[in-house]
Amino acid sequence: xxxxxxxxxxxxxxxxxxxxxxxxxxxxxxxxxxxxxxxxxxxxxxxxxxxxxxxxxxxxxxxxxxxxxxxxxxxxxxxxxxxxxxxxxxxxxxxxxxxxxxxxxxxxxxxxxxxxxxxxxxxxxxxxxxxxxxxxxxxxxxxxxxxxxxxxxxxxxxxxxxxxxxxxxxxxxxxxxxxxxxxxxxxxxxxxxxxxxxxxxxxxxxxxxxxxxxxxxxxxxxxxxxxxxxxxxxxxxxxxxxxxxxxxxxxxxxxxxxxxxxxxxxxxxxx
Amino acid sequence: xxxxxxxxxxxxxxxxxxxxxxxxxxxxxxxxxxxxxxxxxxxxxxxxxxxxxxxxxxxxxxxxxxxxxxxxxxxxxxxxxxxxxxxxxxxxxxxxxxxxxxxxxxxxxxxxxxxxxxxxxxxxxxxxxxxxxxxxxxxxxxxxxxxxxxxxxxxxxxxxxxxxxxxxxxxxxxxxxxxxxxxxxxxxxxxxxxxxxxxxxxxxxxxxxxxxxxxxxxxxxxxxxxxxxxxxxxxxxxxxxxxxxxxxxxxxxxxxxxxxxxxxxxxxxxx
Numbered sequence: 001x002x003x004x005x006x007x008x009x010x011x012x013x014x015x016x017x018x019x020x021x022x023x024x025x026x027x028x029x030x031x032x033x034x035x036x037x038x039x040x041x042x043x044x045x046x047x048x049x050x051x052x053x054x055x056x057x058x059x060x061x062x063x064x065x066x067x068x069x070x071x072x073x074x075x076x077x078x079x080x081x082x083x084x085x086x087x088x089x090x091x092x093x094x095x096x097x098x099x100x101x102x103x104x105x106x107x108x109x110x111x112x113x114x115x116x117x118x119x120x121x122x123x124x125x126x127x128x129x130x131x132x133x134x135x136x137x138x139x140x141x142x143x144x145x146x147x148x149x150x151x152x153x154x155x156x157x158x159x160x161x162x163x164x165x166x167x168x169x170x171x172x173x174x175x176x177x178x179x180x181x182x183x184x185x186x187x188x189x190x191x192x193x194x195x196x197x198x199x200x201x202x203x204x205x206x207x208x209x210x211x212x213x214x215x216x217x218x219x220x221x222x223x224x225x226x227x228x229x230x231x232x233x234x235x236x237x238x239x240x241x242x243x244x245x246x247x248x249x250x251x252x253x254x255x256x257x258x259x260x261x262x263x264x265x266x267x268x269x270x271x
Numbered sequence: 272x273x274x275x276x277x278x279x280x281x282x283x284x285x286x287x288x289x290x291x292x293x294x295x296x297x298x299x300x301x302x303x304x305x306x307x308x309x310x311x312x313x314x315x316x317x318x319x320x321x322x323x324x325x326x327x328x329x330x331x332x333x334x335x336x337x338x339x340x341x342x343x344x345x346x347x348x349x350x351x352x353x354x355x356x357x358x359x360x361x362x363x364x365x366x367x368x369x370x371x372x373x374x375x376x377x378x379x380x381x382x383x384x385x386x387x388x389x390x391x392x393x394x395x396x397x398x399x400x401x402x403x404x405x406x407x408x409x410x411x412x413x414x415x416x417x418x419x420x421x422x423x424x425x426x427x428x429x430x431x432x433x434x435x436x437x438x439x440x441x442x443x444x445x446x447x448x449x450x451x452x453x454x455x456x457x458x459x460x461x462x463x464x465x466x467x468x469x470x471x472x473x474x475x476x477x478x479x480x481x482x483x484x485x486x487x488x489x490x491x492x493x494x495x496x497x498x499x500x501x502x503x504x505x506x507x508x509x510x511x512x513x514x515x516x517x518x519x520x521x522x523x524x525x526x527x528x529x530x531x532x533x534x535x536x537x538x539x540x541x542x
Contacts, residue, residue, distance in 0.1 A: 051542075059542065171522045171531075234535070241512035242522070251442045251513070260442075266542060267501070268508075270535040271322075271330065 002119040006191055010113040011066040011091040013195075015048070017202045018064045018093055022050055024206050025062070025097065028213055029054040034062065039256050043069035049259050053266070056217065058100040061262035066091040071116075072253070080185070081118030089115040092123070093202070094246075096263040097209070102229035103216035105129035105136060106177070106236065108263070109205045110246065111198045120187035121198045124159070125205050126167050128177030128236060130229040136212055137178045143208040144181050151197045152188075159183045169239055176239045230269035237268055273390040277462055281384040282337040282362040284466075286319070288473045289335045289364055293321055295477050296333070296368065299484055300325040305333065310527050314340035320530050324537070327488065329371040332533035337362040342387075343524070351456070352389030360386040363394070364473070365517075367534040368480070373500035374487035376400035376407060377448070377507065379534070380476045381517065382469045391458035392469045395430070396476050397438050399448030399507060401500040407483055408449045414479040415452050422468045423459075430454045440510055447510045501540035508539055 002010075022034045032054030040046035047065025054060070068089040076082045092112025099106070111123030127140050141160070148156035159181035167176040181201075186194050240247050240263055250260035273281075293305045303325030311317035318336025325331070339360040347353045363383025370377070382394030398411050412431070419426035430452035438447040452472075457465050511518050511534055521531035 171528055230538070237508060237539075238512060241509060257442055261541065264505070264541040266540060268539045268541070269537060270532060270539075271324075271537055 001117060002113070002115050002191060006119075006195070007089055007091065007113075007115065010195060010198075011064075013199060014064045014066070014091055014093045014111075017199075018048065018050065018062050021062050021095060021206055022052075024210055025052060025054075025057055025060050028056045028217070032057075034060075037258075039259070041065075041067050041069075041256075043067070045069070047256070047259065049256075049262060051262065054100075056100060056104075056213070058098050059266040060097040061095065063094045063259050063262060064092070065259070075253070079116060080120070081116035085117050087116065094259075094262075095205070098233065098265045099213070101216060101219065102130045102221050102225040103133075103219040104213055105133075106233070106265075107205075107209050107212075109202070111201055113195070113198070118187070119191070120185045121194050122184050122186065123198065123201060124163055124166075124180060124182035125201065126163055126177055126180035126182070128232065130232040131225060136215070140178070140180070140208055140212070143204055147200045147204040148181065150200065151193065155183070155197075156181065167239065169235060169243070171242075172235070172238075174235070176235060227269065230267060233265035233268045234270045236263075236265055240264065272388060273384070273386050273462060277390075277466070278360055278362065278384075278386065281466060281469075282335075284470060285335045285337070285362055285364045285382075288470075289319065289321060289333050292333050292366060292473075292477055293323075295481060296323060296325075296328055296331050299327045299488070303328075305331075308529075310530070312336075312338050312340075312527075314338070316340070318527070318530065320527075320533060322533065325371075327371060327375075327484070329369050330537040331368040332366065334365045334530050334533060335363070336530070346524070350387060351391070352387035356388050358387065365530075365533075366476070369504065369536045370484070372487060372490065373401045373492050373496040374404075374490040375484055376404075377504070377536075378476075378480050378483075380473070382472055384466070384469070389458070390462075391456045392465050393455050393457065394469065394472060395434060395437075395451060395453035396472065397434055397448055397451035397453070399503065401503040402496060403449075407486070410482070411449070411451070411479055414475055418471045418475040419452065421471065422464065426454070426468075427452065438510065440506060440514070442513075443506070443509075445506070447506060498540065501538060504536035504539045505541045507534075507536055511535065 026033055032052060034050040034052045036048055036050045038048045045067035050062045052060040070086040071082050071088055076086050090112060094110045096108045106128040109125040113121050145156040163179045163182035166182045188194055247260055297304055303323060305321040305323045307319055307321045309319045316338035321333045323331040341357040342353050342359055347357050361383055365381045367379045377399040380396040384392050416427040434450045434453035437453045459465055518531055
C-alpha cells in the first residue's frame with residue numbers, strides 16, 4: 001500500500017499534467033480556451049473537467065480526478081486487494097482529442113494510480129487516425145517504445161500487445177485505430193520508478209501529439225475527408241459504448257456522466 | 272410449437288409488410304427510393320434489408336429476416352423451450368426511421384414470431400420526438416391503445432409499462448422517447464389471434480406514423496432545432512449500443528452488422 005505522501009505527489013502531478021496539456025493544446029488555437037469545471041463525488045473526492053471546443057480541436061477533454069471511499073460489494077470481488085478491505089483511493093488523468101482536420105489523428109490517454117490493500121499504476125495511450133498515415137504510426141509507436149525501453153524492455157512489446165487486444169471491435173473485425181500501449185497493473189515494488197514511468201508516459205503523450213498536430217495543421221481537406229472522419233468517429237463511439245471498461249465502470253457506479261462521455265466525438269456519422 | 276403452414280404465413284406477411292411500409296415511406300419522397308439488399312445466414316435463412324436515404328427521411332431502414340438453425344450453447348439456457356432442443360425458427364421485421372425534420376419524430380418498430388419447442392410473438396413500437404409535442408404523443412398512444420384493446424384490454428397497460436421500463440437510459444435518468452408498447456412473449460395458445468395482433472400492430476404503425484409525418488412535413492426549422500435533433504439522436508445511439516438487447520444479441524451471434532446497425536442515425540452530435 002502506498003503512503004499518503006505518495007498519493008499526494010501523484011495527484012499533484014496529475015493536476016500539473018492537466019495544466020501542461022491544456023496549455024499545449026491551447027497553443028494551437030487562435031483564441032479558443034478550455035473551460036474548467038470542478039465536481040465533487042458523494043462518496044469522497046472529486047475532479048476537474050476541462051473542455052475545449054476550438055478551431056483546431058473540435059472537441060478536447062482533459063479530466064483529472066482523485067476519488068476515495070469504499071468499493072460497493074459487486075466491485076470488491078473483481079478488484080485486486082479489495083476483498084479484505086473495500087477502501088480505495090484512485091487518482092488519474094484522462095485525455096481525448098477530436099481534431100477538426102481529418103488529417104490529424106484522434107488521440108486518447110488515460111493514466112492512473114490506484115490504492116487498495118495493494119497499489120499500482122495503470123493506463124495507456126492509443127492513436128486513431130481517420131486517414132491512414134504510415135509515418136505517423138511509425139513515429140508514434142517509436143516514441144512509445146523509446147519511453148517504455150527506458151524503464152523495462154518488456155514493457156513496450158507487452159503493453160503494445162495489450163493495446164492491440166483491447167482497442168479492437170470484434171463485431172467489425174477491425175482495430176479501433178493503430179494501437180499504442182495499454183497496461184493494467186504496473187507494480188514493480190519500486191514506487192519511484194513506477195511513478196516516473198507514468199510521468200514519462202504523460203510527457204511522451206504531449207510531445208508526440210504536438211508533433212503530429214504540427215505536421216498536419218495546414219494540410220487542406222474537403223467533404224470527402226470529413227465524411228471519412230465522421231464515420232471513423234462512429235467506430236470510436238461503438239467501441240466506447242459497447243466495449244470500453246472505463247465507460248461501463250463509470251455508468252454502473254453512477255459516475256459523472258459529463259466526464260464519462262467527454263470521450264464521445266462532437267459530430268458523428270454512420271452508414 | 273407452431274406448424275410449417277403458420278411459419279410460412281408469418282414470414283410471407285412480414286415480407287408484405289416490408290413492401291407496404293417501403294411504399295408508404297417512399298410516397299413522401301420526391302424521388303428517393305429504398306435500396307434492397309438480400310443476405311443469407313450461414314446457419315440457415317437470411318433476409319432483405321431495405322435502406323432509404325431521402326429528403327424527408329434522412330435514413331430509414333426496413334429489414335425482414337427469416338432465420339433458423341440451432342442456438343449456440345450459451346443461448347440455449349436463456350431462451351424459452353430451447354433447453355431440450357436447440358432448434359429455432361424466427362421471422363420478423365424491424366423498422367427505424369430518422370427523419371430530416373426535427374419536427375417529425377424518430378420511430379421504431381420490431382415484431383417477430385419465434386419458434387423453439389415453444390412458439391410466441393414479440394415486438395413493440397416506440398416514438399422518440401426530438402421536439403416534444405403533446406398532441407403527437409397523445410394520439411400515438413391512443414392509436415396503440417385502440418389496437419391493443421381490440422385484442423385484450425390488459426395488453427396496452429402492460430405493454431406500455433414494459434416499454435417505459437425498456438426504453439430508458441438509467442445513466443441519464445431519462446426515457447429514450449415517449450414510450451409506446453413493448454412485449455416479449457405473446458402466446459395466448461390461439462395462434463390466429465396472436466398473429467392477427469402482430470398484423471394489427473404493423474398496420475397501426477404505418478397509419479399513425481403517416482399521420483405524424485404529414486402533420487409536420489412543412490413545418491419550418493433551422494439550426495437550433497437541428498442541433499437539438501442531433502443530440503437527441505446521441506441518446507438514441509447510447510441506448511442502442513449500451514442497452515438494446517437486440518443489438519447485443521446480434522453482435523454476440525455474429526449477426527449481419529449492416530442490418531444490426533441500420534438503427535443508428537446518419538448524423539449525431541454529443542455535448
